[in-house]
Amino acid sequence: MDKTASSAAEATADIGDGASIAVGGFGLCGIPGTLIQALHTRGAGGLHVVSNNCGVDDAGLGILLADDRITRITASYVGENKEFARRYLAGELEVELTPQGTLAERLRAGGCGIPAFYTPAGVGTQVADGGIPWRYAPDGGVAVASPPKEVRTFDGRAYLLEQGITCDFALVRAARGDRHGNLVFTKAARNFNTLAAMAGRITIAEVEHLVEPGELDPDEIHLPGIFVQRVVALTPAQAVNKQIEKRTVRA
Template sequence: MDKTVTSAREAVADIPAGASLAVGGFGLCGIPSVLIQALREQGSGDLEVISNNCGVDDWGLGLLLQDGRFRRVVASYVGENKEFARQYLAGELEVELTPQGTLAERLRAGGSGIPAFFTATGVGTQIAEGGLPWKYDFEGGVAVASPPKRTEEFELGRSVGTFVLEKAIVADFALVRAARGDRHGNLVFHSAARNFNPLCAMAGVVTIAEVEELVEPGDLDPDQIHLPGVYVHRVVPLTPAEAAEKRIEKRTTRTGTEQN
């Protein structure tokens, strides 16, 4: 089945207002920047986004945030975005902060048909006990707080411990970026750009992948495929210019006199 579509604009055209989105990337590494820009032009708002972070103020998901297009964000790190902090503290945005490993597993579980799982992460904290401020009111008070989660004791190996129940995540749509992909949707990611992309792709009911290089079915070594095409529904081949545009979140330089 040929899953390619002619443009990013066509690929995101049916994402409605109020939809939930799982978006791959880590910082600005491996983010589906072309699909994000197309969604910005498409205009849907009142979105819930699930992503490790929310980009920066002038790139990635930060562009949609800047336009006021999100009602809720599920993320593990948001420290690089001043507008994110402003909206959250002003009561304009609901935020569910989730431990990074837990977020990854919630996405993977959703894509694997596992409704929930127990983990030790967060036991004894507000993650398990509830009370984390998800949304503030306009006076600075807590309008919505996280609920307490179920905990149980289990024997694991030779020890017994307490574990907290975490629910899987399934999103209406997923947006991801891959280095190579074929027309069947099989994807290969480049190094650290792999990050949350396969997990978000698994969690999407409809997954849209932008690929830097489109190849024909059979060109990818089956042993090298990171995500099978069963999880991908639309493939958007990027132009050379689109594939080359990759911003750096923080640039560190040194003078020629410094030593390693």
């Protein structure tokens, strides 16, 4: 039952080229930065990433993107990452842009064993009709476009079919966790972490404060250990290393 790994390097050692990875976080909030850095150091490439966004130019998933380690990403938006935008528009990266709520439900569905579901989000748009550029050609044309999706009517309202998402691995960050993999997140850092963790066949959690089994109140656990296979206890320096994506305070 003890799922702790000695280091982030050990926990990510079997993530190989071409792996699919669900990654928690929103912007730079709640991202598993230590695990991402370990994966970068390891050198795995050709990765298929599912995450709300792709970090920023010099942090989070952005460091994998800058070194050409990611070939495909399913995300909600490009965000503040200029390299993400450049690679997408230059045809160097395949990007499946997905409505944010739909992405959240696709991850949850995959984690619950639900292969697909119907949603009204995207009906009457290119999300349903297809044609959204997934990959551009070098000449600026569209090399790969999104396919049309099945649309059905229920009680007089149209819904489109979306598929659940499962990945080979998931990387998440929690404020607290025990050796059995039960996790607690703090406020907004909960974001996509629970959903990404559910979608991974092997889920690796970096934990700011590791406690012994039984110390967490069952009522405060956000993600039960059944979804987590490996736990990495962060050092104090790693735990406080939290970057801010965009400062908006007054002078």
